[in-house]
Amino acid sequence: xxxxxxxxxxxxxxxxxxxxxxxxxxxxxxxxxxxxxxxxxxxxxxxxxxxxxxxxxxxxxxxxxxxxxxxxxxxxxxxxxxxxxxxxxxxxxxxxxxxxxxxxxxxxxxxxxxxxxxxxxxxxxxxxxxxxxxxxxxxxxxxxxxxx
Amino acid sequence: xxxxxxxxxxxxxxxxxxxxxxxxxxxxxxxxxxxxxxxxxxxxxxxxxxxxxxxxxxxxxxxxxxxxxxxxxxxxxxxxxxxxxxxxxxxxxxxxxxxxxxxxxxxxxxxxxxxxxxxxxxxxxxxxxxxxxxxxxxxxxxxxxxxxxxxxxxxxxxxxxxxxxxxxxxxxxxxxxxxxxxxxxxxxxxxxxxxxxxxxxxxxxxxxxxxxxxxxxxxxxxxxxxxxxxxxxxxxxxxxxxxxxxxxxxxxxxxxxxxxxxxxxxxxxxxxxxxxxxxxxxx
Numbered sequence: 304x305x306x307x308x309x310x311x312x313x314x315x316x317x318x319x320x321x322x323x324x325x326x327x328x329x330x331x332x333x334x335x336x337x338x339x340x341x342x343x344x345x346x347x348x349x350x351x352x353x354x355x356x357x358x359x360x361x362x363x364x365x366x367x368x369x370x371x372x373x374x375x376x377x378x379x380x381x382x383x384x385x386x387x388x389x390x391x392x393x394x395x396x397x398x399x400x401x402x403x404x405x406x407x408x409x410x411x412x413x414x415x416x417x418x419x420x421x422x423x424x425x426x427x428x429x430x431x432x433x434x435x436x437x438x439x440x441x442x443x444x445x446x447x448x449x450x451x
Numbered sequence: 452x453x454x455x456x457x458x459x460x461x462x463x464x465x466x467x468x469x470x471x472x473x474x475x476x477x478x479x480x481x482x483x484x485x486x487x488x489x490x491x492x493x494x495x496x497x498x499x500x501x502x503x504x505x506x507x508x509x510x511x512x513x514x515x516x517x518x519x520x521x522x523x524x525x526x527x528x529x530x531x532x533x534x535x536x537x538x539x540x541x542x543x544x545x546x547x548x549x550x551x552x553x554x555x556x557x558x559x560x561x562x563x564x565x566x567x568x569x570x571x572x573x574x575x576x577x578x579x580x581x582x583x584x585x586x587x588x589x590x591x592x593x594x595x596x597x598x599x600x601x602x603x604x605x606x607x608x609x610x611x612x613x614x615x616x617x618x619x620x621x622x623x624x625x626x627x628x629x630x631x632x633x634x635x636x637x638x639x640x641x642x643x644x645x646x647x648x649x650x651x652x653x654x655x656x657x658x659x660x661x662x663x664x665x666x667x668x669x670x671x672x673x674x675x676x677x678x679x680x681x682x683x684x685x686x687x688x689x690x691x692x693x694x695x696x697x698x699x700x701x702x703x704x705x706x707x708x709x710x711x712x713x714x715x716x717x718x719x720x721x722x723x724x725x726x727x728x729x730x731x732x733x734x
Contacts, residue, residue: 329537330466336474337537340544347510347547347577350570355503392499420499422565 364389365419365444367398370426378430383442385416386424393419393447400429403439413445473588477542480587481549481580484620488579489550493627495559497701498571509700510574513619514539517581519612524586538585546580547573582620607681610731614686617730618693618723625722626697635714647717650724654690655683657728690723691716697723 370382385398396416403409414427429442488494498506521538550573554560560569625631638646695716698704704712 329461329534330463330470331461332467332474333470333537333541334461336544337540340540340542340547343547344510344540344543347570347574348507350567351503351507351510351574354567354571355507394500418496418499420564420568423568424563426563 361390363387363391363393363396363419363421363447363449365393365396365447367442367444369440369442372435374434375430378432379435381412381429381431381435381440381442383427383429384424385419385427385444387419387421390421391449392421393444393449396447397445398427398429399443399445400431400435401441402431402433402435403441404433405438419447474541474545477545477584477588478549480583480585481542481545482553482583483587484583485546485550485553485576485580487624488576489553489557491624491627493629494575495554495572497627498575499568501571501575501700501702503567503571505700505702506571506574510577512696513578513581513616516612516616516619517542517578517585519609520582520585520616523609523613538588539581542581542584542588543577545584546577549580549584550576579620579623582616610682611685611689613730614689614727615693617726617728618690619697619726620730621726622690622694622697622719622723626694626703626719627701631698631715631718632703635711635718638714638718640710640714643714643717646721650717650721651683651687654687654724654728655679657725686727687720687724690727691720693727694719694723 364387366386366388368384368386370384372379372381374380381400383398383400385396387393394417396419397413398416399411399413401409401411410431410433412429412431414429416425416427419425501509517539518535521535521542522532551560554572554576560572564572635643695704698712698715698719703715707715
């Protein structure tokens with residue numbers, strides 16, 4: 304656009320009452336967006352600060368909830384959620400499922416989750432040859448790495 | 452004065468429209484500056500693995516630097532301290548909006564993640580996006596500089612502040628990657644020292660050797676070597692400090708031997724130092 308014209312006006316404005324005119328010249332839209340920015344910044348600090356104070360010192364604590372069991376072409380699918388109710392992230396978490404049939408046979412299946420942050424969940428699917436509903440199904444987080 | 456006031460007042464249509472134009476540029480700048488980080492897997496994981504104290508500090512610590520930058524580059528309007536703060540806050544709003552929407556569209560932000568992780572993931576990207584927003588709003592589109600602008604930007608403190616910003620800008624995208632650790636592990640001590648010396652040399656050549664536009668004005672009769680002592684060495688020191696801080700933030704220095712820490716700092720200081728040297732040319 305007309306950068307020359309703008310520059311000229313800028314130079315005219317530059318005087319003793321610069322500060323005052325600059326404040327007067329602040330458009331309303333800038334105040335509004337600035338206020339939003341302030342709110343966002345404070346909100347971020349509150350969430351992160353609260354997290355810092357409210358202790359992420361307790362180690363990761365992972366619970367597994369079964370969501371559904373159905374038969375797919377590749378086998379029986381157990382959909383589950385691994386939920387971290389602890390305070391730190393679980394890394395390279397292994398979810399292991401053991402299916403004990405009525406005849407005493409055992410079948411195992413496992414899935415790995417790279418990162419499971421605190422108060423978050425990840426979905427996994429464990430696959431079995433036999434119907435898990437007919438036997439005794441045990442799902443657990445068998446182990447994970449933690450940085451703290 | 453009454454005519455002037457209505458022309459410049461907060462409700463002036465022209466002023467608001469000009470601001471919105473600047474805001475559009477700010478979004479552009481935020482995307483340009485944060486895209487490399489937005490698309491890096493290691494950065495997403497940082498928000499998950501970083502401790503909350505370091506994460507909060509990581510967001511808050513660069514704000515004074517950004518404020519300093521707003522005062523330095525915001526030559527159009529930023530005459531008062533309040534205007535500088537307002538500039539930074541507008542940049543924060545733009546940065547958060549840019550990072551959050553980009554991360555959502557890229558499938559990084561997921562409903563499975565709790566509030567804290569979502570905020571943390573966005574927070575990691577705030578600094579580079581803010582930097583882009585600030586620079587784009589004040590620089591792109593209107594490039595004319597007057598002599599008084601230049602005067603107000605000179606001074607050793609402003610120079611060092613700029614260097615810190617440049618160092619942060621170029622070291623952030625690579626700091627979370629495995630490569631920094633891997634290079635540090637590969638280097639024998641003598642090669643690490645050589646790398647540090649080479650970095651200082653490149654840094655010195657970058658701004659003072661080449662006659663770029665924007666290079667600091669050299670007073671007549673100043674011996675070249677004093678510039679090396681006055682600017683290049685402090686610049687390298689700042690770049691190294693910034694690197695150490697970033698590596699500490701990203702928990703790369705935890706449970707690591709002092710020698711390995713030093714090697715990582717030297718490696719990350721390569722981009723940091725070049726960023727520091729180039730900052731003077733860009734801003």
